[in-house]
Amino acid sequence: MDCCATQGLIPVETALETLLSQVSPVSNTHSLALANAIGFVLAEDIRSPINVPPFANSAMDGYAVRIADLEQSITLPVAGKSFAGIPFEGEWQPQTTIRIMTGAKIPEGCDAVIMQELTTETDAGITFELNLADVKPQANIRPIGDDVSQGQTVLAKGHRLTPRDIPLIASLGINDIPVVDKPKVAFFSTGDELKPLGQPLEDGQIYDSNRYGIKVLIERFGCESIDLGIIPDCPETLKEVFLKADKEADVVITSGGVSVGEADYTKDILDELGQIGFWKLAIKPGKPFAFGQLPNSYFCGLPGNPVSAMLTMYVLVQPMLAKLAGHTKWETPKSIPAKATSTFKKHPGRTDYQRGIYSINEQGQFEVSTTGNQGSGAFSSMSIANCFVVLERERGRVEAGETVNIELFNASLY
Ligand code: AMP
Ligand code: MG
Numbered sequence: 001m002d003c004c005a006t007q008g009l010i011p012v013e014t015a016l017e018t019l020l021s022q023v024s025p026v027s028n029t030h031s032l033a034l035a036n037a038i039g040f041v042l043a044e045d046i047r048s049p050i051n052v053p054p055f056a057n058s059a060m061d062g063y064a065v066r067i068a069d070l071e072q073s074i075t076l077p078v079a080g081k082s083f084a085g086i087p088f089e090g091e092w093q094p095q096t097t098i099r100i101m102t103g104a105k106i107p108e109g110c111d112a113v114i115m116q117e118l119t120t121e122t123d124a125g126i127t128f129e130l131n132l133a134d135v136k137p138q139a140n141i142r143p144i145g146d147d148v149s150q151g152q153t154v155l156a157k158g159h160r161l162t163p164r165d166i167p168l169i170a171s172l173g174i175n176d177i178p179v180v181d182k183p184k185v186a187f188f189s190t191g192d193e194l195k196p197l198g199q200p201l202e203d204g205q206i207y208d209s210n211r212y213g214i215k216v217l218i219e220r221f222g223c224e225s226i227d228l229g230i231i232p233d234c235p236e237t238l239k240e241v242f243l244k245a246d247k248e249a250d251v252v253i254t255s256g257g258v259s260v261g262e263a264d265y266t267k268d269i270l271d272e273l274g275q276i277g278f279w280k281l282a283i284k285p286g287k288p289f290a291f292g293q294l295p296n297s298y299f300c301g302l303p304g305n306p307v308s309a310m311l312t313m314y315v316l317v318q319p320m321l322a323k324l325a326g327h328t329k330w331e332t333p334k335s336i337p338a339k340a341t342s343t344f345k346k347h348p349g350r351t352d353y354q355r356g357i358y359s360i361n362e363q364g365q366f367e368v369s370t371t372g373n374q375g376s377g378a379f380s381s382m383s384i385a386n387c388f389v390v391l392e393r394e395r396g397r398v399e400a401g402e403t404v405n406i407e408l409f410n411a412s413l414y
Contacts, residue, residue, distance in 0.1 A: 006349030009282035011393070016316055018277075019291050023298060025326040026250060028181040034169055037161050039222050040179035041326045046155040048172045051145035056106040058082075060140045063119060063126055064098040064110040067135055070128060077125035082107055097126050106141055113140035148172065158328030160222055180326040185218045186249035186297075187211065188228035188241060190257040190266070191304060196230060209379065210255040210302070210309045217313045218253070220412040221321040233257065239269050246273070246294040250324065253317065256304030259288040266290070266301065274299065282393055284350040285376030286312045298324070305376035311353050311388075318412065333407040335390065338366035344389060344398035345374070351393045355385035358406055368406050385409075 029043035058064070069076060072095065079096035082088035087105035088098050098107050106113070118130050148154055154172065155165060161177075169177065194208040195201055208230050218225040226249055231241050245252040257266040258278060270276040276292030276299055285308040290301030300317050302309040322330035338358055346352050355371040368389055371381040387406045391398060398404055 006282065009280050009287070009350060012281055012283045012315060012351060015279055015281055015289065015291075016319060019316060019320050020323055022291075022293070023320055023323050025324055026181055026183050029178055030181060031176045032179050034166060034175050034177055037169075037177040037179060038163065038166060039161060040177070040182065041160045041222065042155055042157050043178040043180045043326070045153045045157050046169060046172070046174065046177075048148045048150055048152050048154055050173060051150045052148040052171050053142055053144060053146060056144050057142050058100045058102055058104050058106060058113045058140060059142050060113055060115045061101050062113050062115040062117075062140065063128075064088075064100040064107050064113050065128070065135075066094075066109055067111050067132075067137060069095050069097075070132055070135065074129075074132075075122060075124045075127045110141070111137050115140065156329075158326055160325075160327045160329065182222060182224045183250040183321060183324045184226060184248065185223045185251045185253060185321070186226040186228055186245035187214050187218065187253040187255075188245070189230045189255050190233060190238065191230070192233045194230045194256075209306050210304070213306065213310050214253060214255060214302070214313060217310070217318070217412060218321070221318055222325045222327060223251070223321050233262075233265070235265070235269055238266070239273070242269060242273055242294065246297045249297050251298045251300065251321065252294060253300045253302060253313075255302040255309045258290045258301040259303060270294075270299065270301075276301070281312075282350045283311070283315070284352045285374075286315070286353070287350070289316065291316075303376075306379045307355075307382055308376045310379075310382060314412070315353070333388075333410050335405045335407055336366055337403050338368040338389075338406045340369070340389075340398050340400055340402050340404050341367045342369040342400055344370055344391060344404065346391050346395060346397050348394045348396050352389070352391040354389040354391060355381040356387050356389040356406060357385060358387045358408070366406065368404060 076097040079093055079098055080088050081099040082104040083101045084103040088107045092107050092109060100113055112135050114128055119126050119128055189208045189211045193205050195205045197207060215225045215227060228241055228245055231238055267278060274292055274294040276290050278290045281287055281289050285305060286303055288303045289312050292299050302312050344354055354374050356368040357371060358366055358368045361367050371385045373381055387408050390405050390407055
């Protein structure tokens with residue numbers, strides 16, 4: 001590649017730092033029922049008002065005993081029962097046992113539950129078929145607060161709720177969840193060549209695929225999406241839509257119109273409305289990218305090529321929206337070394353995010369092969385991939401057998 005074509009390109013890390021340094025989290029919060037809180041970011045710590053479990057209970061179906069009673073006799077008559085939700089009541093006479101079920105309250109004085117499989121029913125009561133030395137004090141008893149203790153902070157402010165958190169919060173009896181308002185993200189596609197789905201293509205036209213990808217990612221990133229459709233390459237219409245988007249949303253995302261040739265055109269409109277940087281990133285695909293501020297919102301201008309649009313959404317817009325949404329625990333996808341099992345074409349100059357398919361071989365090592373066509377418009381390479389193969393800026397062609405770094409797709413792409 002011509003050296004000059006890569007001069008002045010901004011490394012992706014620098015672009016990300018600049019972008020993040022300009023964004024502050026939304027401050028509005030509201031309260032939501034737990035059933036609707038998935039994907040929201042906590043506006044406050046969640047502290048448990050109770051112990052979980054709230055009482056010591058049995059981990060098994062069986063018999064509650066006092067070990068000292070068993071030392072006298074291995075057969076004990078049944079004094080009563082403790083079932084889940086219906087605890088044993090009354091006096092527990094010495095030298096007796098209590099039938100107990102999983103989750104049932106442990107009777108006062110009980111120091112072990114013997115599982116049903118180790119007992120037989122006889123005329124004289126329950127015979128325990130075990131070696132007493134094997135009965136450990138507190139066997140099969142789940143103590144009070146075993147999972148969560150009263151007052152404990154179980155989830156911190158800034159955490160984004162996952163399906164794994166919902167039953168945990170429910171177990172604490174909490175239904176009103178304080179959450180940060182989801183940022184509103186308006187988006188539209190630009191281009192005279194774009195056709196909406198459901199209409200036949202005319203000569204020179206293509207379907208607007210970016211808008212669909214952008215919408216799902218905005219939502220996967222924990223934001224609310226506002227679809228403003230396809231906007232033709234017409235300065236007056238574009239300006240009108242930018243103004244409308246800026247009024248309605250915290251962030252405005254466009255695709256197309258930021259590459260050389262088109263940038264000047266969009267640039268004039270945006271320069272009039274706000275402060276926007278038109279960047280040339282040192283990544284491939286995804287070189288042209290615009291970022292800045294409109295009067296009321298942030299602006300991200302994605303490249304039009306579909307793979308570039310999704311990649312820049314993933315690499316740059318995702319962490320930015322996480323910060324905006326108050327999601328302080330967001331993690332950058334981890335890099336893992338893998339052995340290349342195919343060649344990867346590359347020229348030095350930009351960091352490549354090639355699409356790859358990784359697997360784990362019999363020795364437990366990561367291997368990765370190319371998805372084939374790495375063109376920035378060839379979206380099938382994204383669809384069949386399960387990772388990015390991140391090839392360093394100055395690296396050239398990669399031969400099979402070399403080690404490369406891969407980034408497994410995070411949950412937003414599944
Ligand atoms: P641009 O960034 O506007 O110069 O567009 C670069 C390439 O991406 C061109 O081939 C466009 O036709 C294509 N493109 C732009 N927007 C979209 C879109 N919304 N969906 C699919 N392809 C697009
Ligand atoms: Mg265009």
